[in-house]
Amino acid sequence: MSQDAVPITVSDWMTAQARTKRLGWLLGLGASAVAIGLCMVGVVVADAVTTGAARLPLTAGLVALLFLPLTLGSVLASRRQQDKTDGLVGRLTEQLAEAVDVAGQQARRQEVQARRQAEQAQRQDYESRLANALDMAGSEPEVIDVIERAFTVTVPGSPVELLLADHSHAHLNRMASTSPTGTALGCSVDSPDHCPAARRAQIQLFAHSEHIDACPKLRGRIEGPVSSVCVPVSIMGRSVGVIHATAEPHAKLNDDAARELGTLAKLAGARIGLLRVMVETQLQAATDSLTGLLNRRSFEQQVAKARRDPLQLTVAVADLDHFKALNDAYGHETGDRALRLFAQVLTGSVRQQDFVCRHGGEEFVLALAGCDTNAARDILDALRGRLDAAITVAGLPRFTVSFGVVEALEPEDLPTLINRADAALFQAKREGRDRVVIHDGFGVAVPARSEPISSTDLDHILPLRNEETHPAGNSFERNTWA
Numbered sequence: 001m002s003q004d005a006v007p008i009t010v011s012d013w014m015t016a017q018a019r020t021k022r023l024g025w026l027l028g029l030g031a032s033a034v035a036i037g038l039c040m041v042g043v044v045v046a047d048a049v050t051t052g053a054a055r056l057p058l059t060a061g062l063v064a065l066l067f068l069p070l071t072l073g074s075v076l077a078s079r080r081q082q083d084k085t086d087g088l089v090g091r092l093t094e095q096l097a098e099a100v101d102v103a104g105q106q107a108r109r110q111e112v113q114a115r116r117q118a119e120q121a122q123r124q125d126y127e128s129r130l131a132n133a134l135d136m137a138g139s140e141p142e143v144i145d146v147i148e149r150a151f152t153v154t155v156p157g158s159p160v161e162l163l164l165a166d167h168s169h170a171h172l173n174r175m176a177s178t179s180p181t182g183t184a185l186g187c188s189v190d191s192p193d194h195c196p197a198a199r200r201a202q203i204q205l206f207a208h209s210e211h212i213d214a215c216p217k218l219r220g221r222i223e224g225p226v227s228s229v230c231v232p233v234s235i236m237g238r239s240v241g242v243i244h245a246t247a248e249p250h251a252k253l254n255d256d257a258a259r260e261l262g263t264l265a266k267l268a269g270a271r272i273g274l275l276r277v278m279v280e281t282q283l284q285a286a287t288d289s290l291t292g293l294l295n296r297r298s299f300e301q302q303v304a305k306a307r308r309d310p311l312q313l314t315v316a317v318a319d320l321d322h323f324k325a326l327n328d329a330y331g332h333e334t335g336d337r338a339l340r341l342f343a344q345v346l347t348g349s350v351r352q353q354d355f356v357c358r359h360g361g362e363e364f365v366l367a368l369a370g371c372d373t374n375a376a377r378d379i380l381d382a383l384r385g386r387l388d389a390a391i392t393v394a395g396l397p398r399f400t401v402s403f404g405v406v407e408a409l410e411p412e413d414l415p416t417l418i419n420r421a422d423a424a425l426f427q428a429k430r431e432g433r434d435r436v437v438i439h440d441g442f443g444v445a446v447p448a449r450s451e452p453i454s455s456t457d458l459d460h461i462l463p464l465r466n467e468e469t470h471p472a473g474n475s476f477e478r479n480t481w482a
Helices: 010-049 052-136 140-154 196-200 255-286 296-306 323-330 332-347 373-394 414-430 455-461
Strands: 160-165 172-178 204-206 227-235 238-247 313-320 355-360 363-369 401-407 436-439
Touching (some): 140 160, 140 255, 196 204, 227 255, 238 255, 296 355, 296 414, 313 414, 332 363, 373 401, 401 414
Antiparallel strands (some): 160 172, 160 238, 204 227, 313 363, 355 363
């Protein structure tokens, strides 16, 4: 290590200053002593050489001549020491400047690191709060509400929308949107396959909608050119939607905002996917796999809940006539189609608060709340007519259905009710099938009314189902009374 590279401390500098002071004192004392001696030498030499008036000038000249080397030596020694001291001071100053520069660099690095840590903590806090909000969302509509509220936090000054594919994955629907600027929303992309972000499964940034490499769906907007960020939304590894935000042309979206939109898309997609799996699992556990109707266990649970209300409850047992012969003649695939068609007609004929169950094989059970047996007869007779029309449209071999109907008595449990309805069904089979038989509380057949109830009164008693999901979890098309 060179001498210049050796670190200089304040102690070294103070030692050098003390050494300079000592040298000054020593030179002063030595110069005084030497001056006295030189003066004496000069006087002695002058006395020996001359006398009279010339002695004084000669003495002065000799003294000056003798003092010259001493003076030069003292000055040089003092200068060398001063140079050493100045060198130490310079090196110390350089080291202090380097230390200040290093300290400044460290301070800047610490500031950048602290800022990054703060940003990371902020992102982690945002992600944690968002994940917590989504975890509390128990349904897709609640997840959509969380997404919409997150838009106002993530990109508060920009119009944002969530486009999500329907269950067919063929069409995109606007599920959530915010527009703080009042700008009209409306990305015209209609399918995940037509969206560059969803198709590429990558965030897409477009600085200007009229650029040659901009998304074609951004061009020709009423509000004029825009910039855009499009974040794909994936569910179970499949891109099914996009978060679409717009701003002024060449507006630079904050990196944190783009990152947070990506986090929102990731967490929201994961939550929606989980909810759909849960719904599918619950649906499979509660329904018959062939027809989509309630299975026996779920039917019993739903009827038990319904019986807590003091309403009339009519139970009907249905059985497809000569179903074994249909299976034998046309095969099990045709038999399965017949069961599915009957389940669809059956479900489309009741309200959302009614329950329909495949009880086993070709036997079905209905529970109609707030409906007496006479109204149930008219409903089931109308259903038989609609079934005949549906069979013709579906191109299936013709089949019929028989019904046994009873009204629940206060102390009866569901198995007892079904047994009584089975007895009525057995009578319908004996009497020729393709009919509705009602038994009263004593097991006696109740004759049909002379005048069937009108369709207007029937609609008043049992309003048509709307197109919402059936209690079993399946959606069927709305039907009118035949």
